Every structure is written in structure tokens, then in C-alpha cells.
Amino acid sequence: MATIDWDSLGFDAYRTRTVVVAHYQDGAWSDIRLDESFSFTIDPFMQGLHYAISCFEGLKTFRQKDGSIAMFRPEKNAARMARSAAFLGIPAPTEDMFIRMCALCVKNNLEFLPPYGHQASMYLRPLLFAPHPQMQLVPYPEAIFAVMCAPAGSYYGAHLRSAAAVIPGDFDRAAPKGTGSYKLSANYAGTFVPYKLAHAQGYAELLYLNSATREYVDEFGSSNFFGIKGDTYVTPLSDSVLPSITNLTLQEVAADLGMRVEKRPVPLEELAGFSEAGGCGTAVVITPISHIDMKPVLAEPLVSRTFRYGPDGEVGPVCTKLYKRITGIQFGELEDTHGWCHKIEE
Numbered sequence: 282m283a284t285i286d287w288d289s290l291g292f293d294a295y296r297t298r299t300v301v302v303a304h305y306q307d308g309a310w311s312d313i314r315l316d317e318s319f320s321f322t323i324d325p326f327m328q329g330l331h332y333a334i335s336c337f338e339g340l341k342t343f344r345q346k347d348g349s350i351a352m353f354r355p356e357k358n359a360a361r362m363a364r365s366a367a368f369l370g371i372p373a374p375t376e377d378m379f380i381r382m383c384a385l386c387v388k389n390n391l392e393f394l395p396p397y398g399h400q401a402s403m404y405l406r407p408l409l410f411a412p413h414p415q416m417q418l419v420p421y422p423e424a425i426f427a428v429m430c431a432p433a434g435s436y437y438g439a440h441l442r443s444a445a446a447v448i449p450g451d452f453d454r455a456a457p458k459g460t461g462s463y464k465l466s467a468n469y470a471g472t473f474v475p476y477k478l479a480h481a482q483g484y485a486e487l488l489y490l491n492s493a494t495r496e497y498v499d500e501f502g503s504s505n506f507f508g509i510k511g512d513t514y515v516t517p518l519s520d521s522v523l524p525s526i527t528n529l530t531l532q533e534v535a536a537d538l539g540m541r542v543e544k545r546p547v548p549l550e551e552l553a554g555f556s557e558a559g560g561c562g563t564a565v566v567i568t569p570i571s572h573i574d575m576k577p578v579l580a581e582p583l584v585s586r587t588f589r590y591g592p593d594g595e596v597g598p599v600c601t602k603l604y605k606r607i608t609g610i611q612f613g614e615l616e617d618t619h620g621w622c623h624k625i626e627e
């Protein structure tokens with residue numbers, strides 16, 4: 282039995298017990314395999330490595346207040362992975378297979394599922410990649426689908442804290458009509474160096490603008506953007522933004538709480554008009570943003586403009602309300618009126 286300090290978990294790769302694996306070859310998926318070796322044998326020429334023919338997902342599983350286990354909206358992740366796979370031209374698991382393998386991963390790593398009461402959960406990472414050795418730039422009908430997991434903390438413990446973000450003038454995330462709306466491994470490669478530069482200057486997040494004109498807000502490097510204006514929840518409509526499941530959930534929660542929801546292009550100038558702003562994604566649910574600096578060159582000191590939403594660390598009432606509602610449903614403390622929690626039998 283692993284001894285884990287459930288209260289000081291971060292968000293990181295973790296060696297649990299089992300990875301759940303299936304292989305699509307010769308027109309069909311193999312049987313599902315429970316792998317405890319934590320290693321793959323790969324061909325050095327494989328497409329996944331050379332051409333980034335690889336996509337992934339991220340979703341969470343919760344030990345709820347009544348002791349049951351629930352995955353949060355896994356069918357949405359299954360659909361998003363199928364969309365990414367179609368873009369890459371590789372086979373995708375069906376929704377049923379995706380959910381079954383995620384559930385198997387939880388059941389075969391139960392000692393790593395944080396108990397209720399620690400604001401922690403189990404992060405599931407489904408990965409789909411092309412193992413076929415091939416030089417030509419054409420799809421080949423072979424894929425490995427693997428689901429791994431890691432216990433994950435809430436980032437904040439019981440209390441949300443706001444963080445600073447920066448708009449880098451010299452980096453873009455996604456091209457128009459490019460790959461930005463798919464959860465491709467390749468999309469993240471270009472964010473590593475900008476994140477390193479941003480973190481070194483105390484910024485938790487990078488906020489990317491639309492790369493065609495740099496006049497509209499797209500999204501953060503690892504989460505969607507939302508702003509609060511009066512009782513309206515505003516989030517960008519853009520072809521190059523990842524369709525975040527947390528954002529979708531927040532929009533539904535905001536509507537449940539009587540707020541208006543606007544999904545539309547968000548001009549850069551509008552950042553000055555929000556009372557609160559945040560990032561949203563599976564890992565953190567909400568990252569409230571204290572201020573956003575614009576920098577012409579990320580590595581250089583000059584800040585050309587600042588949008589401020591509150592003192593660093595402080596969190597506005599709407600972000601707090603939305604966060605509590607979602608996490609309350611995830612931990613089974615509030616009624617799941619939408620049927621978002623997919624229960625797993627032990």
C-alpha cells in the first residue's frame with residue numbers, strides 16, 4: 282500500500298501500479314492489457330515521435346462524500362479524443378472503450394485514489410499515438426491507446442488564490458485553421474520555453490491572442506479564458522481555442538446560478554472591462570487571475586500595459602461561487618442535476 286500525503290499532492294507524472302493499454306492493428310483493437318512494467322517498446326522510426334502523431338486527454342475521478350467513485354464527464358473527453366484522432370488520421374477508441382479503459386485504470390490503481398476530504402482527486406491521462414515506423418507524411422491505421430493516472434492535489438488546498446498572467450508579444454499558440462482546437466501533443470511543444478520565461482518572472486499563466494491579428498483573446502497555454510462583467514460570464518469564441526470541458530461546465534453552472542453566458546470573440550480591449558478574470562481547465566478547475574501584463578518581448582523587462590482584477594492572491598466573489606459549485610458537484614456534496622458524475626463500481 283502506497284503511503285501518500287494526500288494534503289501535499291501537486292500535479293505531476295506519478296508512477297502508480299497499472300497502465301491500461303490497447304493496440305489497434307490490422308483493422309481491430311487488441312484485447313485490453315493491464316501493464317505494470319510502465320514502459321513501451323517503440324520503433325525508433327515511429328510516427329508518434331518524428332511527426333508528433335499523438336493526442337491526449339485529461340479528466341478527473343473523485344472519491345465522493347458518500348464513498349462512491351465518480352469520473353467527471355468522461356464521454357466529453359472520449360468525443361474530443363475521437364475528434365483529435367480524426368484530425369491526425371489515426372484510429373480512435375469508441376466512447377464505450379474509452380470509458381471502460383478509464384474505469385479500469387481507476388480500479389487497478391485504487392490505492393492512489395485520494396480519499397474524500399483532502400481536496401484531491403485522481404487525474405486520468407488517456408494517450409493515443411501512432412507507433413508505426415514510417416517516413417512518408419500520410420496516416421497509417423495503427424494506434425496505441427493507453428490510460429495512466431496520477432493522484433493530484435487541488436493546487437490551492439481549500440482556498441483559491443489568484444495568480445498573475447502575461448500576454449507574450451513574441452509568441453503565438455495556434456495558427457488560424459491550424460491545430461489549436463484539437464488536443465494534440467504537438468500544441469504543447471511551443472509553450473515550454475514561453476512558460477519557463479513566464480514562470481521565472483512570477484507569472485503563472487501565458488495568455489495567447491489570436492495569431493492572425495492579435496486583436497482578440499484566445500486562451501491560456503493550458504486553460505481557457507473567461508471574464509466576468511456584471512452578472513455575465515464571457516468566454517472567447519475562436520476556431521483556435523481548445524473546447525474545454527471545464528469551460529462548458531462553467532457556462533452551464535453560471536446559467537444555473539442565474540448568470541448570462543456570452544461565448545463570442547473577446548477583443549483585447551475588453552480585458553480592461555472585466556471585474557474578474559480566470560483560466561479554467563480540468564487540473565485546477567479555475568485559476569483566478571489577479572492581473573495580466575502585456576509584454577512586447579517576453580524575455581525582456583518592458584511591460585507595455587497591465588489589466589488588473591484585484592490584489593495578487595485575492596479572489597473575486599464570482600470565481601469563488603463558480604469554483605465551489607463545480608467542486609461541490611465533483612465531490613458529491615451538491616446534487617448532480619446534470620448527470621455529470623459517471624459512477625464506477627468497485
Ligand SMILES: Cc1ncc(COP(=O)(O)O)c(C=O)c1O
Pocket residue numbers: 339500501502503504505523524525526527528561562563564
Ligand atoms: C490549451 C488548453 N486549453 C484548455 C484546457 C482545458 O480543457 P479541459 O477543461 O477540458 O481540461 C486545456 C487542458 O486542460 C488545455 O491544455
